Amino acid sequence: MNKPRLATIALGGCEGCHISLIDAHEGLLELLGMVDLVESPFTDGDGTIPPCDVLMVEGAVTNEADERRLLAAREAAGTLIAVGSCAVMGGIGGLRNLYTAREAIADVYGADKPGEGLPPLTSSVKAVSQVVDVDISVSGCAPKTVQIVDAIKAAVAGEAYDLPRKNLCDECHRTKSKLLEHSADFVTDSVYSIMELDTIDPDLCFIEQGILCMGAMTREGCGARCTAANVPCRGCSGPSRTDFEQGAKTIDALAAVLPAGALMYLDDLIGTGYRFSMPVSVIPAAYDHGGDEDV
Numbered sequence: 127m128n129k130p131r132l133a134t135i136a137l138g139g140c141e142g143c144h145i146s147l148i149d150a151h152e153g154l155l156e157l158l159g160m161v162d163l164v165e166s167p168f169t170d171g172d173g174t175i176p177p178c179d180v181l182m183v184e185g186a187v188t189n190e191a192d193e194r195r196l197l198a199a200r201e202a203a204g205t206l207i208a209v210g211s212c213a214v215m216g217g218i219g220g221l222r223n224l225y226t227a228r229e230a231i232a233d234v235y236g237a238d239k240p241g242e243g244l245p246p247l248t249s250s251v252k253a254v255s256q257v258v259d260v261d262i263s264v265s266g267c268a269p270k271t272v273q274i275v276d277a278i279k280a281a282v283a284g285e286a287y288d289l290p291r292k293n294l295c296d297e298c299h300r301t302k303s304k305l306l307e308h309s310a311d312f313v314t315d316s317v318y319s320i321m322e323l324d325t326i327d328p329d330l331c332f333i334e335q336g337i338l339c340m341g342a343m344t345r346e347g348c349g350a351r352c353t354a355a356n357v358p359c360r361g362c363s364g365p366s367r368t369d370f371e372q373g374a375k376t377i378d379a380l381a382a383v384l385p386a387g388a389l390m391y392l393d394d395l396i397g398t399g400y401r402f403s404m405p406v407s408v409i410p411a412a413y414d415h416g417g418d419e420d421v
């Protein structure tokens with residue numbers, strides 16, 4: 127009996143999501159026993175996606191070549207899985223949407239067009255779902271290996287795959303008492319980076335130590351791997367509900383623990399709150415770039 131055909135494609139990203147898939151190690155053998163891998167950055171093909179049952183897409187649409195490849199791949203594929211924050215939300219590169227493509231090119235190349243042989247940039251960075259229909263989304267930068275493998279297995283079996291819906295604080299091991307209490311006092315009056323403090327309590331909530339952590343505004347599922355390693359969450363799994371604006375939720379949550387004025391002293395509040403989700407947020411619509419075009 128023919129096995130289901132699996133293809134993977136990398137658009138505008140860093141290929142870290144494919145590396146996360148490779149991290150399955152011997153689990154890859156099990157997966158490859160279930161499917162025929164017909165095209166992938168791991169194979170010797172030319173990147174053209176042939177007819178396939180399941181397609182994993184990494185990366186955002188950042189240029190016209192990405193867009194053409196994605197549209198053709200969608201035509202060829204059955205179930206499409208968007209993997210990683212770039213594919214699901216636009217990702218870090220989506221912060222370009224604060225500027226026009228022309229401004230970004232001028233800043234990077236000091237010219238009015240990308241270098242010779244490079245495809246024209248799309249006027250904005252787009253998540254995969256802003257170009258084609260997506261069946262399964264697995265956010266994270268990069269998603270955990272087990273999440274990618276489970277999503278592929280579910281797609282191959284024709285089953286649904288859903289990410290958890292609670293926020294990261296739910297799976298974070300750190301003690302959080304003040305964060306959950308109603309109080310007239312603010313939890314902290316300043317925000318520090320981890321570099322500014324001599325000591326960090328490894329078992330106390332970062333917010334309660336005055337360190338910005340995005341856990342309350344971020345979907346659980348990664349195992350709170352950063353806070354377990356004594357690093358605050360940066361929000362890479364995206365908002366915990368699809369209808370949340372992650373950046374607006376950041377301001378909302380911080381306003382509950384910080385005096386309002388302290389928010390004004392946070393450098394780059396937009397870039398912090400929307401670090402991974404700018405293209406799917408309300409922010410680009412709020413910026414009138416005036417006559418945006420591909421460049």
Ligand code: SF4
Nearest residue numbers: 139140142210211267
């Ligand atoms: S989501 Fe992260 S790991 Fe995946 S392609 Fe984008 S930047 Fe790389």
Ligand code: SF4
Nearest residue numbers: 295298331332339341
């Ligand atoms: S805010 Fe961060 S450190 Fe505090 S409980 Fe939530 S995830 Fe953990």
Ligand code: SF4
Nearest residue numbers: 348352359360362363
């Ligand atoms: S703790 Fe936050 S930044 Fe770290 S992997 Fe999880 S969601 Fe991403």
